[in-house]
Amino acid sequence: MRALGKAASDDDRPLIERVRRGDQDAARTLYERYFDRIYNYVYARLGRAEDAEDLAIDTMTRSLTRLDLFQDQGVAFSSWVYRIAHNATIDHYRRHGKVTLVPLDDATLPQSADPSELAMEQLSNEDLRLALRDLTDEQQQVLILRFFQDLTAAQVAGIMGKSVGAVQALQHRALGSLERALQGRAEN
Amino acid sequence: MEALAERLRTVEPMAPSPAAKIRGWNLVSAAVQQSATVRSRGHSVKRLVLAAVAAAVLLVGGAVAASADSLPDSALYPIKGVVEQVRGALAFSPSDQLTYHLELAQTRLTEAEAMIARHRLDLASQALSAMDDQLGDAAALVKAEKGTDPAIAADLENRLLQAIATHDGQLARLQGQVTNPAAQSAILKARDRAAQAVQVAQTSNNNGNPSPNGKGSGNASASPHPTPKH
Numbered sequence: 427m428r429a430l431g432k433a434a435s436d437d438d439r440p441l442i443e444r445v446r447r448g449d450q451d452a453a454r455t456l457y458e459r460y461f462d463r464i465y466n467y468v469y470a471r472l473g474r475a476e477d478a479e480d481l482a483i484d485t486m487t488r489s490l491t492r493l494d495l496f497q498d499q500g501v502a503f504s505s506w507v508y509r510i511a512h513n514a515t516i517d518h519y520r521r522h523g524k525v526t527l528v529p530l531d532d533a534t535l536p537q538s539a540d541p542s543e544l545a546m547e548q549l550s551n552e553d554l555r556l557a558l559r560d561l562t563d564e565q566q567q568v569l570i571l572r573f574f575q576d577l578t579a580a581q582v583a584g585i586m587g588k589s590v591g592a593v594q595a596l597q598h599r600a601l602g603s604l605e606r607a608l609q610g611r612a613e614n
Numbered sequence: 615m616e617a618l619a620e621r622l623r624t625v626e627p628m629a630p631s632p633a634a635k636i637r638g639w640n641l642v643s644a645a646v647q648q649s650a651t652v653r654s655r656g657h658s659v660k661r662l663v664l665a666a667v668a669a670a671v672l673l674v675g676g677a678v679a680a681s682a683d684s685l686p687d688s689a690l691y692p693i694k695g696v697v698e699q700v701r702g703a704l705a706f707s708p709s710d711q712l713t714y715h716l717e718l719a720q721t722r723l724t725e726a727e728a729m730i731a732r733h734r735l736d737l738a739s740q741a742l743s744a745m746d747d748q749l750g751d752a753a754a755l756v757k758a759e760k761g762t763d764p765a766i767a768a769d770l771e772n773r774l775l776q777a778i779a780t781h782d783g784q785l786a787r788l789q790g791q792v793t794n795p796a797a798q799s800a801i802l803k804a805r806d807r808a809a810q811a812v813q814v815a816q817t818s819n820n821n822g823n824p825s826p827n828g829k830g831s832g833n834a835s836a837s838p839h840p841t842p843k844h
Binding site: 450453454462486487551569576601602604 | 618622623627629630639641643648651761763764
């Protein structure tokens with residue numbers, strides 16, 4: 427069962443104003459609202475719990491201490507937080523290289539080489555997570571946000587700075603790439 | 615591909631360890647506190663600068679003091695406007711800002727009464743218009759505060775409604791005393807604009823919809839004689 431909670435909305439705005447005045451309770455509420463979601467997002471990108479924790483903490487610190495910058499962004503707070511998380515992930519890639527740190531041997535790979543015959547329910551979550559990291563940065567982002575984070579295409583469009591149509595097209599291509607990635611892993 | 619999309623939806627989210635969450639909050643909390651302290655210092659410096667400027671202006675001399683009770687037909691009246699602007703710059707909290715706007719609205723009303731008594735209808739009309747500008751600013755302040763702190767906003771709204779009710783009573787009496795049609799028209803217009811300020815103040819600030827109490831901009835029959843909440 428998913429337990430990430432609903433995406434943020436205008437509910438955040440009164441809290442943001444209070445955080446600007448140094449209100450710790452409001453900061454705590456926003457932290458509780460977003461930390462798990464951001465951790466999950468970063469973990470899906472990096473695959474290492476330690477790195478995901480550090481980046482999620484870094485993202486929340488930046489989000490809640492640079493609210494003066496948020497005022498000028500003209501986007502929802504949730505979109506802003508995801509953008510910070512995305513940028514932190516990119517920075518991490520630059521510093522450490524984009525590598526898959528979970529050994530492939532640990533994954534339970536599907537036996538069939540034909541994607542049309544793959545029994546999706548037989549794929550382990552780890553299979554999917556590993557194959558996901560073979561995709562391009564944008565393809566990973568759109569699939570994680572749409573399916574792991576349960577965001578709508580419009581919300582993802584706001585985060586990625588694209589139109590809804592572009593997000594839908596990107597999602598279609600990303601699913602195709604993921605199928606091929608799973609197929610490639612099954613063949614190896 | 616549909617099956618793959620559905621399968622992705624069932625992937626269980628990864629949860630951070632409780633220890634990481636606690637460590638994260640400790641770091642975030644400290645950073646938020648530090649950030650608020652830095653901002654507070656910045657505001658303090660701003661206040662000091664403004665206070666110094668205000669002191670310099672207030673020390674200009676007796677002209678300033680003498681201008682306090684000046685009327686629109688007085689040579690000292692422009693100085694009064696400068697002093698009022700300085701006072702406005704020193705009103706920081708929403709409560710102080712509301713007090714500032716309400717006091718200025720009352721001052722303008724008093725000036726309008728004096729100008730009507732002196733048959734200076736042009737200046738009276740300007741004073742009434744300035745009074746309504748202040749009430750409009752006060753209403754906008756209340757509306758903005760609703761998105762920030764509803765409790766404070768409720769208190770500000772009540773104070774504004776009380777003030778407008780008082781002003782409306784004064785205007786109604788004045789309207790009954792004057793016979794000049796132009797003066798009556800100016801007073802009536804001022805009462806209408808004050809009623810509009812009431813509507814603005816009673817509107818929620820998120821999308822311009824009326825507040826849940828049923829009053830607000832959508833209520834075309836809103837009374838021009840506002841009654842404060844008790």
